[in-house]
């Protein structure tokens with residue numbers, strides 16, 4: 392299942408991210424803000440339960456998070472900007488990292504690092520990568536999470552191509568996808584068009 396977060400604030404900020412006039416500092420800020428807004432939607436179904444506490448006026452039961460603990464997992468390197476933002480909303484979440492880069496010739500993901508919370512099997516996992524292009528990186532990361540025991544995974548991306556969404560829906564039908572937009576297509580180099588360019592390069596100023 393894929394959810395496109397069509398909220399005007401998300402769409403406005405995403406359009407600014409696409410603009411070639413937007414520099415590194417503003418791009419990072421926008422990526423962080425969009426990530427928070429995506430998390431608001433992606434975490435809509437977190438369980439809550441009643442907790443008894445006292446306000447200055449009265450003691451009563453109030454709703455607080457009560458379900459499984461959370462893990463945020465970034466696909467390096469661009470996914471870091473998303474986990475760094477989202478962990479401010481859910482500071483008790485543990486954070487994992489999966490290092491993958493996409494080979495520019497084959498467009499296949501190449502793994503170079505990973506570190507996950509030891510109890511990943513008991514946590515709800517929110518996997519982050521701003522770009523879901525061919526879907527190769529996200530699919531490999533999801534498989535890695537499943538091999539490590541993860542049972543509940545949501546994928547959060549800022550921008551997706553229809554091809555990438557189709558790959559995840561086929562290979563991991565149990566994984567929900569939350570995105571800000573699904574663009575028209577991939578070009579011959581595997582870039583999302585119209586897109587926003589290379590997310591990692593725009594976040595870290597490496598091009």
Ligand SMILES: O=P(O)(O)OC[C@H]1O[C@H](OP(=O)(O)OP(=O)(O)O)[C@H](O)[C@@H]1O
Pocket residue numbers: 466467468469470491492493494498500520521522523524525526527528529555581589590591592
């Ligand atoms: O869906 P795919 O076709 O696999 O492409 C998407 C991947 O490409 C980008 O990473 P990149 O390889 O540029 O690495 P980086 O984040 O380190 O820049 C992006 O952040 C995704 O991880």
Ligand SMILES: O=c1cc[nH]c(=O)[nH]1
Pocket residue numbers: 522524581582583584586587588589590591
């Ligand atoms: O358009 C794309 C495709 C893959 N990775 C990116 O950063 N951008």
Ligand SMILES: [Mg+2]
Pocket residue numbers: 469589590591592
């Ligand atoms: Mg990149």
